[in-house]
Amino acid sequence: MSIRSLNIAPRAGLGFGLLALMVFGLGAFALLQMSNMRAQSDQVDNNWLPSVMAVGEMSQDMLRLRALTMRLLINRDPQALEQNVGKLNELKSSLGQAQQRYDALIVLPEERTLFDRFKAAEQKYLEFQGQVMNLSAQGQVADAAAILNGEMSPLADDIAVTLKALVELNKHNATLATEAARLVFSDSRVWVGVMVTIAALMTIGLALLLTRSIVLPLAQSLRVAEVVAGGDLTGDIHITGKDEPARLLHALKSMQHNLRDTIRRISDSSSQLASASEELSCVTEDATRGLHQQSLEIEQAATAVNQMTAAVEEVASNA
Template sequence: MLRLFKGMRIGARLTGAFLLVAVIGGAIGAFGVWGLSRINEMNDRLYDTELRGISDLKEANINLIYAGRARNAYLAASTEADRQALRKQFDDAVKNMDVLREKAAANFQEAQTRELLAQFRETEQVWKREAAAFFDAAKSQPLTQSDPRVAEIEKRVIVASQKLDDLMTSLAISKEKSAERSVQEGTDLYGTVRAIMIVLAVAGVAIGMLLGWLVTRGIVRPLTEAVSAARQVAAGDLTTDIRVVTRDETGDLMGALKAMNESLARIVKDVRDGCENIASASSQIAQGNADLSQRTEEQASSLEETAASMEELTSTVQQNANNASEADRLVSQASNVAVRGGEVVEGVVQTMSAISDSSRRIADITGVIDGIAFQTNILALNAAVEAARAGEQGRGFAVVAGEVRTLAQRSAVAAKEIKALIDESVTRVEGGSRQVDEAGRTMREVVDSVRQVATLVREISGASEEQSTGIGQVNQAVSQMDTVTQQNAALVEEA
């Protein structure tokens, strides 16, 4: 390796070293882009396949609840027009549930979930048949009377509805587990890409340092020899033996120094011969030196003022760099606070969803209570009729039946009021959920904006530090120029 570098030109060494480092950097960048593309694909799959399926299942479950409400209210309808409207509500809910179920089915590809879907379709057909039988039986039932056959069919419909609800819950849980697996795959891929990029980066740094050491060693050593030879020549030793051992630019430099040394030896001899001619012009040179001394002193004064200004500018730039660093720290804190706020909003969204589900379940229970009150009222009415037929012996029973009927009517009224309040609560909770979702999206946008600002502040901080370093170097150069100028002025005065 060392022999190969010694035989190469300096330009070839530098080009090869930088090209290799660039190739390593390109490999790291390409692998990083590939990893990001894979993670982006996983995120798209998580949304399109998993989350949409869960959303469709939940919407289908809501329509199942609406169908159950319409079925329960059908028994309590007081007119045929109300029955027809409730039957239409039931049919619309079933159609919507079928559409949402088919949309969700397109996102279920695993064997277990396909089996659950098959069970769901079979149970849905049973539920539809039982519901149709329920409506047929209930339609033939008089508006003011109850039919035990309708109650028996309703029990079967309720069992089928519960089974449908359980299957929907199982499908949603399966989708949530699939989404968790997708998230875990993305996390694992991130860890793999991160580890490989770290290895590539470390290898690139090591190779870059090795190449830098080899290139520097191959350049500095010959240049040191050249500087030593030049210093000997500058000291007046023109007898130095300068050897040329390489074929690169430093070898050319050593050859040029050797030729210069030989030429200087000849020139010194010629100069010695011309010293007498120089003496005659010494008086003119002295006068010129006096003028030069005055101009040099003026230049030294200007350089001192320039150096003072540069020191002030250096202090200002350093202060700007410190302020940029402090701004970077504050922006990082703001980013962390925004992230925590987003997490809190997500928690509120989940809580609002749980409240909405509980309200819907309470509404269903209230509908059941309403139906029970209606049936109790019918039974009390029948008992009163039977008591009236019994005459004097059934009078006490008629009083009790009247009280039971009154309580049933009050229970029905209370159940309807509770149902109305629960429906209003569900509507408000859903509105609150939408507002909280919007707040969550806004928080995520704030987090992204804060992160962009943090990146810009870090870039400004880095630029300020580089500017401070550059101005410091300029200040040092001006100070050196001032020193050299003052030395020149002193030399001119001595001359």
């Protein structure tokens, strides 16, 4: 369907509607990319960073737990022992809370595997640590030191390695999320630039198309009107479309046709009038010639009468 099949108002509405649609599409794309960047940023803020902090707290609590356990065997002052036992219980509670926070943040299978490995080692470590506390309370320092330096030492090393692996894993994923956000931003900048360029070109194209679809038919109508006003009714008017300029050309074409028919009828009437005038002129000339002939004949008759009168008078005078 040609654009000239639409009237100017719907055509303009369609053009501006397309422009609005392009602007809406560009805005929607920009919002989508911003949402993607926000999602990556939220992953860093709400998952990876809190996970690193939670693992850091667990690592710190484990180090303090190990240090306070060793202090039980070094500082045997009853008051110090009581304080250390209280601190150890607080650390165990804090460690449990940090584990709960971290457990809710786990999203990767390998992260879950490492955390389960940590909990298994931690459970064994705390069991041995409880034995050390009991032996310390009973004054069996040598047995407690044997457990601390024996079974608990490799468990502590394994826990440290596991926590370090968890920290590295979360840092790595935080870096990936940051890079993904940066990549989304870079791609968004390119795509938004491309879409803005396309939208600008389409806007220019639509503006030119809409303007030409209105101006050119009006210019054609103006030329036709000027030709008709100049007295030339022989031109052929080509009409395309169904819009207002097309209807104007239809009206001009009808006017041209009607004027041409009127002038033709006037010309025919003039020709008939000229023929009648010629015939009347011929009749008048014939009548004039007849009258002239009659006048000559009358003059001849008058002359003859005069001659006869003169002859009669002469005869009368001679008699």
